[in-house]
Amino acid sequence: MSMLSLIVFLPLVAAAVMVAVPSIGSAAARWAWVAVSAVELVLVGVLWAGYEDPGPNELAFEEQVPWIPGVNSSYHVGVDGLSLPLLAMTAFVFLACAIYALGDSERPRAQTALFLFLQGVSLGVFVAADLILFFVFFDLSIVGMYFVIAGWGHGNAAGSALKFFLYTFLGSLALLLGFIGLYVFSDPHTFDIPELVAATPLQDSPLTGGLVLAAILVGLAVKTPTVPFHTWLPPAHTDAPATGSAVLAGVLLKMGTYGFVRIAIPILPEAWRGWAWVIVVIGIVSVLYGALVALAQTNLKRMIAYTSVNHMGYIILALGAVGLAVDDSAQARSVAITGAVVQMVSHGLITAALFLLAGVMHARSGTYEMGSYGGLAAPAPRYAALFAVAAFASLGLPGLSGFIAEFQIFAGSIAVAPVTAIALLGILITAALFLRALQQVFTGHTQGQSTGFADLRGRELWSVGPLLSLSLLIGVLPQVLLVVIEPASASVVDLIGR
Amino acid sequence: MQMQPTLLLPEIIVFVGGLIVLLGGSFLPRHRQSIARAVAALALLGAAVAAALAMAGPAQAAFSGTFAVDTATGAARVIAVLTTLLVLGVAGGEIAGSPRESDTYALLLFATTGVMVLAGATDLLVLIVGFLLASIPLYGIVGLASGRSGAEAAMKTYFMGALSGIVLMLGVTVLYALAGGTDYARLTHELPAAPTAAVGAGVLCVLVGLLFKAGGVPAHFWVPDAAQGAGVTAATFLTTVPKIGALVAVYRLVATVATGNDSWLVVAAALATVSMFLGNLAAYWQRDPRRLLGWSTVAQVGFLLVPVSAAGRSDLALPSLLFYLAAYALTNVAAFAVTATLPKHRELTAYRGLARSRPGLALTLLIALLGLVGTPPLGVFVGKLTTATAAWDGGHGWLALVVMLNSLLSLFYYLRWIGPVFARPAEESPGFPRSGGAAAWPLATASAAAAASLGLGILAGLLWATLEGPLLL
Numbered sequence: 001m002s003m004l005s006l007i008v009f010l011p012l013v014a015a016a017v018m019v020a021v022p023s024i025g026s027a028a029a030r031w032a033w034v035a036v037s038a039v040e041l042v043l044v045g046v047l048w049a050g051y052e053d054p055g056p057n058e059l060a061f062e063e064q065v066p067w068i069p070g071v072n073s074s075y076h077v078g079v080d081g082l083s084l085p086l087l088a089m090t091a092f093v094f095l096a097c098a099i100y101a102l103g104d105s106e107r108p109r110a111q112t113a114l115f116l117f118l119q120g121v122s123l124g125v126f127v128a129a130d131l132i133l134f135f136v137f138f139d140l141s142i143v144g145m146y147f148v149i150a151g152w153g154h155g156n157a158a159g160s161a162l163k164f165f166l167y168t169f170l171g172s173l174a175l176l177l178g179f180i181g182l183y184v185f186s187d188p189h190t191f192d193i194p195e196l197v198a199a200t201p202l203q204d205s206p207l208t209g210g211l212v213l214a215a216i217l218v219g220l221a222v223k224t225p226t227v228p229f230h231t232w233l234p235p236a237h238t239d240a241p242a243t244g245s246a247v248l249a250g251v252l253l254k255m256g257t258y259g260f261v262r263i264a265i266p267i268l269p270e271a272w273r274g275w276a277w278v279i280v281v282i283g284i285v286s287v288l289y290g291a292l293v294a295l296a297q298t299n300l301k302r303m304i305a306y307t308s309v310n311h312m313g314y315i316i317l318a319l320g321a322v323g324l325a326v327d328d329s330a331q332a333r334s335v336a337i338t339g340a341v342v343q344m345v346s347h348g349l350i351t352a353a354l355f356l357l358a359g360v361m362h363a364r365s366g367t368y369e370m371g372s373y374g375g376l377a378a379p380a381p382r383y384a385a386l387f388a389v390a391a392f393a394s395l396g397l398p399g400l401s402g403f404i405a406e407f408q409i410f411a412g413s414i415a416v417a418p419v420t421a422i423a424l425l426g427i428l429i430t431a432a433l434f435l436r437a438l439q440q441v442f443t444g445h446t447q448g449q450s451t452g453f454a455d456l457r458g459r460e461l462w463s464v465g466p467l468l469s470l471s472l473l474i475g476v477l478p479q480v481l482l483v484v485i486e487p488a489s490a491s492v493v494d495l496i497g498r
Numbered sequence: 499m500q501m502q503p504t505l506l507l508p509e510i511i512v513f514v515g516g517l518i519v520l521l522g523g524s525f526l527p528r529h530r531q532s533i534a535r536a537v538a539a540l541a542l543l544g545a546a547v548a549a550a551l552a553m554a555g556p557a558q559a560a561f562s563g564t565f566a567v568d569t570a571t572g573a574a575r576v577i578a579v580l581t582t583l584l585v586l587g588v589a590g591g592e593i594a595g596s597p598r599e600s601d602t603y604a605l606l607l608f609a610t611t612g613v614m615v616l617a618g619a620t621d622l623l624v625l626i627v628g629f630l631l632a633s634i635p636l637y638g639i640v641g642l643a644s645g646r647s648g649a650e651a652a653m654k655t656y657f658m659g660a661l662s663g664i665v666l667m668l669g670v671t672v673l674y675a676l677a678g679g680t681d682y683a684r685l686t687h688e689l690p691a692a693p694t695a696a697v698g699a700g701v702l703c704v705l706v707g708l709l710f711k712a713g714g715v716p717a718h719f720w721v722p723d724a725a726q727g728a729g730v731t732a733a734t735f736l737t738t739v740p741k742i743g744a745l746v747a748v749y750r751l752v753a754t755v756a757t758g759n760d761s762w763l764v765v766a767a768a769l770a771t772v773s774m775f776l777g778n779l780a781a782y783w784q785r786d787p788r789r790l791l792g793w794s795t796v797a798q799v800g801f802l803l804v805p806v807s808a809a810g811r812s813d814l815a816l817p818s819l820l821f822y823l824a825a826y827a828l829t830n831v832a833a834f835a836v837t838a839t840l841p842k843h844r845e846l847t848a849y850r851g852l853a854r855s856r857p858g859l860a861l862t863l864l865i866a867l868l869g870l871v872g873t874p875p876l877g878v879f880v881g882k883l884t885t886a887t888a889a890w891d892g893g894h895g896w897l898a899l900v901v902m903l904n905s906l907l908s909l910f911y912y913l914r915w916i917g918p919v920f921a922r923p924a925e926e927s928p929g930f931p932r933s934g935g936a937a938a939w940p941l942a943t944a945s946a947a948a949a950a951s952l953g954l955g956i957l958a959g960l961l962w963a964t965l966e967g968p969l970l971l
Contacts, residue, residue: 067959
């Protein structure tokens with residue numbers, strides 16, 4: 001068994017053990033979760049240490065076992081510069097959630113099993129090199145998240161979970177339809193991603209190619225989510241538990257954006273170029289709409305949820321811009337893709353931290369309404385400090401990872417298409433809304449729910465702190481991350497130019 | 499041409515097993531009836547082995563080309579007898595010690611024989627024999643349930659069955675007149691030259707008859723009533739096993755007539771579409787879990803008809819149909835077996851809180867229902883994937899879209915069931931019986947079937963290799 005299979009299946013096996021052995025106690029379940037997540041992070045670290053760039057359309061740590069030979073689908077896994085950073089980010093976010101959940105009391109054994117299952121399938125999505133394998137993990141992540149929201153959520157959890165499941169299932173079925181289309185029009189028929197990338201099916205049939213791409217785009221756009229497919233996101237986040245929101249925003253949303261760079265762009269480059277303007281517009285609209293709606297929120301968690309729509313918009317914008325021109329701007333377009341991948345990592349870390357902090361707020365006082373707080377910095381200075389760091393990271397302050405990502409996205413995109421500068425307004429609005437939230441909640445006289453608000457405790461500090469430290473590390477030493485991503489971005493640029 | 503009766507060994511074993519159970523059961527005391535169940539199980543296992551061995555051999559025709567022993571027949575036989583074996587497990591909870599125990603087993607075995615004959619028939623007259631042999635015991639099984647809804651179910655099934663049988667025979671008569679013979683080889687040859695309208699009427703009549711067996715539109719009205727009103731053993735059997743024979747028969751017939759006229763593939767696609775939509779939409783607001791499953795099986799027939807629309811056009815068509823049949827049979831039995839462990843819970847809302855008090859059973863139900871939706875990596879997912887791919891490969895891209903759309907539609911009503919199962923228990927709920935006792939058999943069956951449906955998906959490649967083989971017409 002290769003390293004990657006171990007990374008994917010260790011949490012799944014641990015989850016199965018959790019389900020199968022009812023005698024596991026609460027504390028044992030909690031710490032087992034932390035232990036498995038920690039081992040996962042170590043394994044990913046070992047993987048990173050041994051990683052060398054495999055070259056264009058090649059994968060490192062590859063493993064392939066036939067699964068359904070009748071349709072040329074196999075258990076094919078591997079990593080490259082696009083997936084390895086996401087793998088690391090996923091392992092990190094799940095470990096943070098495990099530590100955070102040490103203080104939760106509701107059905108720990110089931111919760112541990114569910115999150116370990118989610119971790120396994122999330123990692124599986126990022127290592128899959130076969131469309132059907134990708135779909136299997138993609139779909140299972142939806143099922144897992146449904147139970148997280150329905151089982152551990154608050155408010156109208158059942159309704160939000162149902163909406164989440166139906167909506168994202170619609171997306172995954174559109175995706176599957178697109179995958180079947182790729183299979184039917186490839187010669188020889190296959191579901192293998194590297195083979196499809198090499199074959200570029202539908203290169204000469206713009207209409208069918210456009211339809212297949214449309215199915216894949218809809219599927220991924222629902223998951224990402226972009227405007228107008230984002231309406232499932234706010235209720236799901238509002239009613240999900242803190243750890244569920246962190247995983248949903250931090251990891252699951254990346255499956256959509258990752259699908260664009262892994263599948264849509266390399267396999268259907270011509271169709272992508274043909275649709276690039278539409279994608280850029282969707283990106284710009286998502287950026288502006290997400291930011292404006294976030295500005296209008298009074299509920300802190302809903303506000304963070306809408307900033308996710310805004311942040312995912314930058315990624316879509318960058319990926320669309322890459323398809324706009326195929327000429328001498330290869331350098332700029334490569335920068336845009338690198339920025340998009342850094343944004344996926346950065347957003348994962350920062351949003352997970354923000355949602356965990358929002359969870360602390362709900363655990364203390366039962367409400368996310370920003371208006372019911374005030375002067376929170378006085379009773380809870382650590383909380384205020386971490387929240388401020390997370391907010392500044394999210395709005396793109398230099399020195400933190402969000403800046404590295406957004407700077408590269410705009411540097412690359414504006415060089416290709418100056419009109420994309422409109423989306424800079426999004427950064428301005430996000431800055432405004434975060435500053436306003438900080439002011440409303442943390443400054444002034446201590447009042448309302450802020451009175452008696454207990455500051456962050458050990459496990460809360462140890463879950464949020466590392467996430468933000470890593471964001472800071474990427475902000476200060478981006479080279480650690482960029483050296484892995486850049487070769488992969490350059491090869492995506494080559495692929496789209498075919 | 500030789501008779502070669504050994505080629506029909508699985509059918510013979512099951513039929514003789516049925517006779518032994520019927521006669522022997524009359525002499526067994528009430529409390530020793532489990533011997534009859536053991537004999538029935540033994541006969542089914544023997545037939546499964548014989549059918550598997552026959553599959554390993556070359557494809558051949560028996561009885562002067564009226565019965566094909568090929569991959570399709572072999573797969574249908576194995577799936578049918580093993581599913582009936584699982585149905586015996588479900589029956590262990592419901593009818594053990596009842597006055598009609600051994601009779602039920604005998605009827606199940608006879609009906610299974612008919613299903614196998616239906617699957618292998620390559621002659622319209624043999625098809626009629628299979629139809630009748632599969633149908634008549636079924637009326638008895640459905641009628642064994644007492645009570646008003648049981649009687650209604652039996653009447654509906656009987657009338658629909660009698661009508662469909664007549665329509666089927668009418669169709670056969672017409673085709674006989676047009677082709678001057680009833681074997682499929684001759685039909686392939688003669689029908690293209692015959693008047694299109696007459697051929698159309700004949701084939702449609704035969705299809706309607708077979709769709710009664712399958713429980714698909716337009717002969718589906720009996721399915722939800724029978725699933726709700728009949729006993730759980732009967733409901734499990736009649737929503738699962740007859741479909742296996744009927745759909746293989748539909749495939750053979752459509753493949754035969756489509757060689758001369760492609761539009762039959764479109765007819766199959768249309769029938770698939772109507773079954774999917776009607777079954778799924780009708781299941782929406784059902785409150786009885788078994789009636790909900792009944793409508794869901796109507797929709798599943800639609801999904802199963804999808805590969806038929808690619809018969810002869812895509813290499814995936816036949817293997818995907820057979821794979822889907824196997825996966826569907828396991829998954830559907832698992833779902834019905836769960837309802838058999840909770841015979842008093844006849845409302846979806848009564849399942850509220852099941853996950854807290856019976857986590858294992860809730861997990862089994864979850865696997866079964868998500869399996870029916872087509873969640874990977876369960877068996878039905880591979881079935882849906884390959885059937886949709888076959889349809890698109892065969893030129894019906896829109897049908898793949900319809901499959902996806904209907905999967906989404908179906909998710910909603912399955913979630914209406916899953917939701918309460920995993921919700922917090924209500925304050926005044928009566929609770930759930932502890933495991934063990936009479937419910938031990940269906941519980942074990944449900945777990946085994948659910949586990950097998952998962953295994954089928956994960957090990958899909960192994961099974962797929964055995965399903966790729968030529969179709970004898």
